Amino acid sequence: MAFDLFLLEVVISGLMTGVMYALVALGFVLIFKASGVFNFAQGVLALFAALALYDFLAEDGWFFAVFGFTLPVWLAIPATALIMILLAWVIERAVLRFLVKQEEIILFMATIGLAFVLEGLGDLLFGSDVKPLDIGIPQGASDWLLDNFNLYVEKLEIVAAATAAVLVTALAIFFQKTRVGRALRAVADDHQAALSVGISLDKIWVIVWSVSGIVALVAGIMWGSKSGVQFSLSLIALKALPVLILGGFTSVPGAIVGGLIIGVGEKVAEVYVGPLVGGAIENWFAYVLALGFLLFRPQGLFGERIIERV
C-alpha cells in the first residue's frame, strides 16, 4: 500500500510539474498559432518578466532607487504586465515588422537573437545573481493533504495548477468569444485572407505577443517563486519544447495535455528507470518520450493535420 501511495505522490508531483511546463508551452503556442513564429525567446521572456517584477518589489531595484518606494504586489503585477506589453510593441516595431514573409527558420533565428538581447539586457539591468521572488504564494507542503491522505504536495504547485486552469479558461473565452480573439484565429488560419477582410496584422501581432508576454509573466512568477529568479529560468524553454511537439504547436489544450504527459512521464521515469542507468535522465527523457509519440502522430497529439499538396 505504501508503495502505491508513493507512486501516487510521484504522479501528482509529475502532474504539477507538467502544469508548470505547460505554462511556458502555452506562450509558444499562442505566438505560433497567430504568426507562425517559433518563438525561442519565450523562456527568456519569462525570465525578463520575473526580473522586472522583482525590480518593482525589492528595495535593491531600479524602481526603488528612482522613486524611493516599492510597489505592493497587487500593483507590481499589472505594472510588469504593462512592461511586457511595451516590450511586445517594441519587438513588433523593431524586429517582426521587417521580417514579414520571411521563411520560418529566419524568424526562428531572429527569436534566438532576441533571446540573446533580452538575456544580455536582463543581466545588465538587474544583475545576474539569484533573486528570491516572494509575492505571498504559500510555500511548503499542503498540511491538509498530508494529514488526511498522507500525501506530500507542494502548496505552490497547487496554486500553479489553479492559476493555469484560470488562465486557460480565460484564454479559451478570449479566443472563442471576443472580437479580437476571432481576428487572432483568422490570422492564424490565413494571413492574406485575414488582411483582405480588414484585420491589421501589425496590431494582431502586438496583441498576441503581449498576451504571451503576460503568460510568460505568470510562468515567471511561478518558476521564480519555486526556485528563485536567475538565469537558469530561461532554460525552462528547453523543457517546454518536448511538451510543445507532443501536444502540437498549434493547440492550447495540446500544451496542457502534453505538459501533463511529459511531467508524469519524466517523474515516473526518473524514479523507476533513472537508478538503473545512473540517474539524471530528466534532461533527455522528455524528448525521447515526445519523439515516440511523434512517430505515430507527426503533427503532435492535437496539432492541425498537415496537408501537403504539390
Next chain:
Amino acid sequence: MFYRENGQFKSSYSADQAIFPIAQDRVFVIGILLVAFCVVPFVINEYWANAILIPLLVYALAGLGLNILTGYCGQVSLGTGAFMAVGAYASFKLVGFFPEVNYLILIFVSGLVTAAVGVVFGLPSLRIKGFYLAVATLAAQFFLIWLFNKVGWFYDHSPTGMITVRPIDFFGVRVTGPEATPAAKYLFTLAIIATLTLTAKNIVRGRVGRSWMAIRDMDIAAELIGIKPLQAKLSAFAVSSFYIGVAGALYFGVYLGSAEPLEAFDINQSFYVLFIIIIGGLGSILGAFLGAAFIVLLPILMKNLMVGGFGVASGTAGHVEILLLGALIIFFLIVEPHGLARLWQITKEKLRLWPFPH
C-alpha cells in the same frame, strides 16, 4: 573594371562546368589558398592560431556539415553539438585503441562513426518535418551528451570526467597537445578542411546534391520525379554528420586539447553552428566560411574593443557582448535574410558593371 568575364570563351564541357568558370574568381581563390598555405604558416603565432584561425576553420567545417543538411536538404537540426561530441569521443577512443595508426585515418574513421550515429538520429526525419524535426533532434543533443557524461568507458574512467588529447605525431610532426607548434596545428587543420570543402562543393553540384535540393524545395514533388526520400534524407544526414564529426575531432584534438561534454558540446554549440550558416547563407559553401568568420571574430573584436578600448569591466562586457551579438544577428537577418554569401554575390554583380552602371 577588373571583374569582367567577356572574352572568356569556353570550348569544352569540362571548362564550362568548372567550379570557378570565371578567371578572376579562380585567380582570387588560388591566391587565397597560396597565402593560407605558403605565407600564413611562417608568420603565424600562438595567439593567431589558437584564438582565431583554428577555431575559424573548425567552425567553418562544422558549418559546412550543417549547411549540407539544413541548407541543401532542408532538414533543420539542433543536434550539431552532440554530433561534434561523437566525433571527438570517437577520435579519443580510436587513438587510445590504435596509437600506431595514422591520425588522419583515425579522424576519417571518427567521421564515419559520427555518420552512422547521424543516420540513426536522422531516421525520424522520414516521418517528422520542419520544427517538429528540429525539436526532435534535440533528443540526440541531450541524450548523447548525457551518455558521454555518464558512461565511464567513453572518457576512460578519468576521475575528472574530461577527455584529454594524447600527443600525436603526423608523419613525424607533432600536431596535438601543448608541444605542437601553431604552424603544424594550423596546416594540419587547413589541409583537411581544404580537401573536405572541395569534396563538398563537388557533392552538392552533382546528382546527390541536386536530389537534396529537390527534397528541400518540396519533398512530395521530389518523390514524384523519382527521388527516393529515404536515400536522399539519410545520405544528407550521413554526409553532414561525417563533416560535423571530423570538425568535432579537430575541435577536441587540435583546438581545445581537452574537453568536457557539458561545456564543450552543449546546446549553445548547436546554436552557434546554426547561426554560422544562417548569417553566412543557407545553401552556400562560401557562406559557412563567412558565417564562421563572423561568429568567431565578432566576439573577439567586441571584447577587445570594450575591455581594451573603453575600459569596460569584463563582466559587464560579457553581458553587452551577448546583447550586441543578438542585436547584430537580428540586424543581419533583417538586412539580408539570405546571408553574407548573398551580399558577396550582389557585390560581384555590382562589380561587373562598375564603374559604369548604365
